[in-house]
Amino acid sequence: MIFLMDLQMMLLDVVYFILRSCLRIVLRPRTKPIDGELVLITGSGGALGRLFALEFSKHGAEVVLWDFNRETNEETAKMVRAQGGQAHAYTVDVTNREEVYRTADQVRKEVGRDVTYLVNNAGVVAGERLLDCPDTMVERTLKVNCHALFWTVKAFLPQMKAKNHGHIITIASVLGLFSTACVEDYCASKFAAVGFHESLAHELLTEEDVDGVKTTLVCPYVVDTGMFDGCRIREEVELILPPLEPLYCVQQAMNAILIDQPLVCIPRLTYLPFLARALLPWESNVATYRFMGSDQCMYPFIETMRKKRAANGPIKAA
Numbered sequence: 001m002i003f004l005m006d007l008q009m010m011l012l013d014v015v016y017f018i019l020r021s022c023l024r025i026v027l028r029p030r031t032k033p034i035d036g037e038l039v040l041i042t043g044s045g046g047a048l049g050r051l052f053a054l055e056f057s058k059h060g061a062e063v064v065l066w067d068f069n070r071e072t073n074e075e076t077a078k079m080v081r082a083q084g085g086q087a088h089a090y091t092v093d094v095t096n097r098e099e100v101y102r103t104a105d106q107v108r109k110e111v112g113r114d115v116t117y118l119v120n121n122a123g124v125v126a127g128e129r130l131l132d133c134p135d136t137m138v139e140r141t142l143k144v145n146c147h148a149l150f151w152t153v154k155a156f157l158p159q160m161k162a163k164n165h166g167h168i169i170t171i172a173s174v175l176g177l178f179s180t181a182c183v184e185d186y187c188a189s190k191f192a193a194v195g196f197h198e199s200l201a202h203e204l205l206t207e208e209d210v211d212g213v214k215t216t217l218v219c220p221y222v223v224d225t226g227m228f229d230g231c232r233i234r235e236e237v238e239l240i241l242p243p244l245e246p247l248y249c250v251q252q253a254m255n256a257i258l259i260d261q262p263l264v265c266i267p268r269l270t271y272l273p274f275l276a277r278a279l280l281p282w283e284s285n286v287a288t289y290r291f292m293g294s295d296q297c298m299y300p301f302i303e304t305m306r307k308k309r310a311a312n313g314p315i316k317a318a
């Protein structure tokens with residue numbers, strides 16, 4: 001009897017949340033205020049990290065900027081201050097566990113309060129076919145895009161839990177939900193990031209006294225930041241699915257964060273290949289990939305990366 005009542009309640013919940021999600025597309029819920037929050041962003045010297053810093057600051061938050069590129073990170077801090085915000089820049093390699101824990105303590109002492117929002121945004125890609133990809137590059141991708149999430153979350157989650165207030169945001173990728181050829185390192189690391197994030201979200205949901213700690217998983221499609229320069233799908237399909245403008249991507253992610261949305265794929269159209277991967281036979285997906293030119297979409301990207309590496313020299317391993 002209890003089982004049947006539980007089943008009925010669960011089905012009602014399922015239908016309620018489906019309807020609520022549909023309604024939220026048309027009637028945007030009220031966003032939560034974040035003025036006075038302390039937001040830490042990793043990879044803040046990069047394109048999306050910088051825009052996140054500027055957007056969070058526009059909403060009244062104070063930002064802590066972590067990047068291992070001192071110059072670009074300082075530049076972000078300057079831009080935040082120029083728009084009247086407060087920023088603290090730290091040069092950190094997020095793959096270095098001790099450095100993460102040490103700098104987290106330093107932030108606590110110097111800024112004088114706990115980080116309440118953590119945006120794990122730092123990310124890299126090897127940009128090489130598997131058999132041509134040096135092992136150190138594979139390791140670097142996994143360390144930056146996946147291992148670092150463990151170190152930063154372990155550094156900041158305890159205070160969020162203690163105060164029952166906080167928000168953990170993971171900038172993953174649609175390539176953490178479905179894959180394509182020649183980005184084995186990246187897909188492995190982003191699928192891992194999605195797995196890490198979702199398991200953490202479930203863990204927090206099972207602990208009743210931490211319902212004030214929220215999570216948002218952000219999965220963007222190609223963004224025009226330079227990171228995936230050259231990535232191309234079939235021209236006709238690209239007309240309905242062009243690379244995203246970086247600011248649009250960050251604003252969509254901000255909307256999701258500010259309404260405590262647990263997952264956002266940007267644009268919404270990319271929920272379809274995610275569903276297709278789960279529902280259709282493998283061969284059907286292969287057929288759609290071929291039709292859309294997404295089976296070989298990374299070929300020109302790899303050529304572009306090779307040219308970039310030839311011009312700038314090899315990338316330092318993390």
Ligand SMILES: NC(=O)C1=CN([C@@H]2O[C@H](COP(=O)(O)OP(=O)(O)OC[C@H]3O[C@@H](n4cnc5c(N)ncnc54)[C@H](OP(=O)(O)O)[C@@H]3O)[C@@H](O)[C@H]2O)C=CC1
Binds near residue numbers: 068069221222
């Ligand atoms: N661009 C795209 O098409 C998409 C990107 N994403 C994800 O969005 C995030 C941001 O991407 P985007 O802004 O385009 O990339 P960028 O390369 O512009 O920014 C990434 C930043 O992370 C920094 N970084 C790299 N390694 C470390 C490290 N070990 N410690 C600290 N900082 C580090 C980089 O420093 P440095 O410049 O010195 O390398 C850079 O400043 C990434 O996680 C990416 O995977 C998701 C979907 C699509």
Ligand SMILES: CC1=C(/C=C/C(C)=C/C=C/C(C)=C/C=O)C(C)(C)CCC1
Binds near residue numbers: 178233270292
């Ligand atoms: C595979 C695939 C597609 C193309 C996806 C691409 C090109 C994704 C690139 C994502 C990037 C670069 C993410 C970075 O984090 C389509 C056309 C949606 C159709 C279905 C399958």
